[in-house]
Amino acid sequence: xxxxxxxxxxxxxxxCRVVFGKELGExxxxxxxxxxxxxxxxxEKSASSGKKVCxxxxxxxxxxxxxxxxxLDFEKKFQPICLNEAKDIDSILGALKERLCYTGxxxxxxxxxxxxxxxxxxxxxxxGSAIVSDSKHIAYSKFIRSSEYEFGTYGDGNSSxxxxxxxxxxxxxxxxxxxxxxxxxCYYCNRCQNCQNCMFCFGARNKQYAIGNQEMxxxxxxxxxxxxxxxxxxxxxxxxxxxSLFDIVQSxxxxxxxxxxxxxxxxxxxxxxxxxxxxxxxxxxxxLGRELSGIDSYSKFLLKHVYVDMAAKSAFSNQQVLFTGxxxxxxxSYNVKDRAATEGELEKVGKLAIGTEKAESVSLDLGVLANxxxxxxxxxxxxxxxxxxxxxxxxxxxxSESCYKASAVVYSKKCAYSWWARHSENMFGSCxxxxxxxxxxxxxxxxxxxxxEVDSCEKSSDIYFSHNCENMQDAMxxxxxxxxxxxxxxxxxxxxxxxxxxxxxxxxxAGELERKKDVSLDIYNIGCYR
Numbered sequence: 329x330x331x332x333x334x335x336x337x338x339x340x341x342x343x344c345r346v347v348f349g350k351e352l353g354e355x356x357x358x359x360x361x362x363x364x365x366x367x368x369x370x371x372e373k374s375a376s377s378g379k380k381v382c383x384x385x386x387x388x389x390x391x392x393x394x395x396x397x398x399x400l401d402f403e404k405k406f407q408p409i410c411l412n413e414a415k416d417i418d419s420i421l422g423a424l425k426e427r428l429c430y431t432g433x434x435x436x437x438x439x440x441x442x443x444x445x446x447x448x449x450x451x452x453x454x455x456g457s458a459i460v461s462d463s464k465h466i467a468y469s470k471f472i473r474s475s476e477y478e479f480g481t482y483g484d485g486n487s488s489x490x491x492x493x494x495x496x497x498x499x500x501x502x503x504x505x506x507x508x509x510x511x512x513x514c515y516y517c518n519r520c521q522n523c524q525n526c527m528f529c530f531g532a533r534n535k536q537y538a539i540g541n542q543e544m545x546x547x548x549x550x551x552x553x554x555x556x557x558x559x560x561x562x563x564x565x566x567x568x569x570x571x572s573l574f575d576i577v578q579s580x581x582x583x584x585x586x587x588x589x590x591x592x593x594x595x596x597x598x599x600x601x602x603x604x605x606x607x608x609x610x611x612x613x614x615x616l617g618r619e620l621s622g623i624d625s626y627s628k629f630l631l632k633h634v635y636v637d638m639a640a641k642s643a644f645s646n647q648q649v650l651f652t653g654x655x656x657x658x659x660x661s662y663n664v665k666d667r668a669a670t671e672g673e674l675e676k677v678g679k680l681a682i683g684t685e686k687a688e689s690v691s692l693d694l695g696v697l698a699n700x701x702x703x704x705x706x707x708x709x710x711x712x713x714x715x716x717x718x719x720x721x722x723x724x725x726x727x728s729e730s731c732y733k734a735s736a737v738v739y740s741k742k743c744a745y746s747w748w749a750r751h752s753e754n755m756f757g758s759c760x761x762x763x764x765x766x767x768x769x770x771x772x773x774x775x776x777x778x779x780x781e782v783d784s785c786e787k788s789s790d791i792y793f794s795h796n797c798e799n800m801q802d803a804m805x806x807x808x809x810x811x812x813x814x815x816x817x818x819x820x821x822x823x824x825x826x827x828x829x830x831x832x833x834x835x836x837x838a839g840e841l842e843r844k845k846d847v848s849l850d851i852y853n854i855g856c857y858r
Contacts, residue, residue, distance in 0.1 A: 329356075331441055332453055333356075333443055337354060339453070341355075343489050346477075348503075353565065353568075358480075358568055359456070361492075361569035362467070369383060369445070369446060372432060376399060377396070381431075382433050383432040384470075385784070389853045393428065393430065397431050397435060400431065409816060415832075420816070420817070420833070428795075428855045431808055432446055435449075440452050442454045447460070447772065449461040456468045459772070463475045464477075469482065469484075470483070471483040471484070475490075482494040487499040493506060498510045499511045499514070500513070502515065503560075504516045504517075504573045506574075509521050509522075509713075511523050512524045515556075516573045516576065519671075519708045519710075522534045523536060525538075527553065527556065527690070538681075539552060539687040539690055540686060541679075541682065542681035542683060542687040552690065559692045575662065576698065577664045577667050578664055579695065580702055586703045589644045604623065607742035607744075607754050608621075608623045611767075611768060615766065615779075616841070625845050626845050629847065630768075633771060637650045637735050638660070642668055642673060643666060643667055643706060644670075649669065651710070653735040653736070655709045658709070668706070669708055678704075681704070709723075712726075713726040722734050725737045728743075731743045731749075734747070734749065739751045746761075748762075749761065754766045755767050756769070757769045762774050763775045765777055770783075776791065780793070781847075781849075782794045787799045793854060795807045795808070795851060798810045800815065802815070803816075804830065
């Protein structure tokens with residue numbers, strides 16, 4: 329381990345002082361616990377150097393060629409394929425298979441002191457983490473943006489000094505807080521907003537000095553908090569781990585419910601899939617030269633390599649509760665579905681409280697916690713922010729319109745079967761692609777227009793089956809390339825020849841899609857073509 333780890337280890341200790349009141353030892357002693365929800369990064373070997381290659385994306389096929397980002401030569405020239413090699417997709421892949429190499433250790437922009445990490449942009453001091461942008465002092469975390477001093481965090485933005493949290497925004501000095509926003513000094517909370525100094529709260533809004541949603545005099549709260557933090561630190565020092573919020577919810581699931589509410593979840597009346605169907609047909613026409621219809625019949629194709637929401641029934645009503653796709657591993661690891669609640673129901677739970685006597689009896693024993701919190705212990709891993717119009721079977725949406733079976737759509741329109749479209753429009757079967765439009769199966773990319781089966785690409789248009797490309801126009805089967813136009817396999821070709829090959833290949837793809845409702849080759853398996 330190098331300078332990056334040494335610096336992050338120091339900030340881990342200082343963060344422990346901030347969050348728990350004392351240092352807890354070395355960062356690596358807590359690797360397994362901090363990585364429990366984020367998972368370990370996949371490692372491969374570079375085909376050219378044997379160097380370890382870290383991958384922030386785990387979808388690449390086994391047995392493919394891998395390279396480390398710093399080994400790439402973006403200026404390398406390739407010979408164009410001939411017409412005889414471009415009869416169909418199989419012929420093209422046969423001619424280009426040596427050029428199809430996936431890239432790891434991707435560190436971009438103004439980034440320094442990055443170790444054992446991948447897909448890092450404009451960040452400093454990052455260790456054992458993936459898909460991090462504009463952040464610093466991050467370890468064992470994933471999907472982090474504009475944050476600092478985060479450890480074991482899975483999905484977060486604009487936060488600092490937090491540990492073991494997920495799906496958060498603008499939180500400070502928090503531990504085990506999930507799907508929360510604008511919190512400070514909070515512990516073991518779910519779907520709370522604008523709260524300060526809260527512990528074991530669920531659905532709370534604008535509360536402070538609260539335990540189990542029960543607000544208390546400041547002095548009494550701080551005394552209980554000091555006792556509990558001392559116990560937490562002791563447990564962590566001894567066992568290098570402590571139970572999660574989801575363990576508490578799971579323990580409550582074994583108890584009979586004490587709370588009754590009238591269901592208030594969002595209903596689907598007055599909503600229509602027609603705008604999404606029209607957008608899907610238009611997008612397929614632009615990309616493939618053929619209008620496809622009946623989006624649900626293509627669901628298997630669209631959902632490959634996309635985070636899929638998990639569903640449960642509300643504990644209070646018969647309404648469906650969606651757990652946002654990328655948090656599905658947490659949903660699968662814990663039995664929390666019996667305590668699921670809709671957004672409206674959880675907001676009502678937030679107005680309930682356990683009472684001062686029970687709040688004073690809180691301890692770090694799971695059995696005690698379950699009995700104390702039973703009245704308010706309900707869960708949602710969903711965020712609904714701002715005005716949203718015509719959202720159908722979606723979760724975790726912010727200021728979006730006419731989306732269908734999509735998760736984490738933010739300032740986006742007409743997206744379906746996708747995860748984390750941000751400032752995007754007409755996106756289908758895509759994942760973590762921002763500021764883009766008219767894309768189908770675009771993954772971890774930015775600023776694309778008309779893209780099909782692409783991964784880790786940026787500032788490109790009319791691009792197909794390509795990986796790690798930037799500033800491309802009219803490109804197919806390009807890997808690790810920049811600034812090319814009308815290129816196949818990283819080699820520019822004559823405009824008329826390119827148009828001829830493209831028309832033939834798109835007809836082949838569209839035909840297979842119409843017949844099978846799927847395409848056998850995708851951007852994550854063509855690297856294993858033999």
